[in-house]
Amino acid sequence: MKKIAILLPDLRSGGVERVRILLAKEFSKNDYIVEFVLLKAKGELLKEALSDFVVVELGVNRIRELVFALPRYLIKNKPDILLVGMWPLTGIACILTTIFSKKTKLIVSEHVNLELSPTFTRIEKKFLAQFGRFIYAKANSVIAVSEGVADSISTLTGLSRERIKVIYNPVRNDSFIVNNDGFVDPGQAWWNGSNYKIIAVGSLKKQKGFEVLISAMKVVILSLDAKLIILGEGELRGDLEAQIDSLELKNNICLLGYKESPYDYLNKANLFVLSSHWEGLGNVITEALTAGVPVVATNCKSGPSEILCGGRYGKLVPVGDSLSMANAIIESLKSVHDTAALKMRARAFEPSYAAEEYMREFKWKNSR
Structure with missing residues (x-):
């Protein structure tokens, strides 16, 4: 069975984190072993993840510490696939996986419009404009959650638009259950x-x-x-x-x-x-x-x-x-x-459909 490592800062109740748990459950149904690899094991969704998956804490307090922690994990645990979302984690993973774990298939995904998001400083945008094309090219697959996000990656970094796959985020299809236990909020x-x-x-x-x-x-x-x-x-x-x-x-x-x-x-x-x-x-x-x-x-x-x-x-x-x-x-x-x-x-936007699209990328034979 292939092992998928999902790298995240933590499991706070955010859109990316919820999407990753949905995908992880679908991957498990398709006979993948899934591990959540967290910089810090905290957040509102941690309990849900722990109920179904192994959670590995890297013990990273600052993003720069990932330079040492991620290679240690990759060398020790040897995941077949590393799924990473959100810059700068995506960029760091592209470089470190290429150096320390060439056999690990790297899938990176971006969830925000890189051109518009204020979390990207002018320095980061200049860096991406200069080096982004070469960094993202080290991934086996680059995924965007919308056509607009894909366009922003290509425009900002110069990475070929054809190199970017769009996979819409999944949404739970079994969540709309009315609370019938008599409690009135x-x-x-x-x-x-x-x-x-x-x-x-x-x-x-x-x-x-x-x-x-x-x-x-x-x-x-x-x-x-x-x-x-x-x-x-x-x-x-x-x-x-x-x-x-x-x-x-x-x-x-x-x-x-x-x-x-x-x-x-x-x-x-x-x-x-x-x-x-x-x-x-x-x-x-x-x-x-x-x-x-x-x-x-x-x-x-x-x-x-x-x-x-x-x-x-x-x-x-x-x-x-x-x-x-x-x-x-x-x-x-x-x-x-x-x-x-x-x-x-x-x-x-059903989870099974999104997971199927991701799993096609897992099987892609492109080498870094």
């Missing part, structure tokens, strides 16, 4: 006192554009009895709470905080809204579609338009335009939607 009780229930999900940070959605809600409530719940936590909570107070929207918007599972809320929602300034793909859109929930999303780079097929399966609005967003929300809430069609679109 206080947030849901608050939400239920409205004719229209709107949900947004994401970390409270600049990328997600929640300030635009909050402004849009001021217009929405002039026409409809609607309440918005935002699931997520982050450094902008104070700023967003102040905005809600200043717009006198405390009765219409609730920052409910992080929830381990958003699916009970999605099942009860009339509309999902993504207000991001940028994305890699936008997994939460697919989660909403899987539940048959209509979507309004910004037409940001990159992902939403790809998932919604240019607006066929949801409304797309300009980035940062609160009035357009408000009008789209009102129109969508007043419209009748084909929930079966939304669910059918989501089937393209």
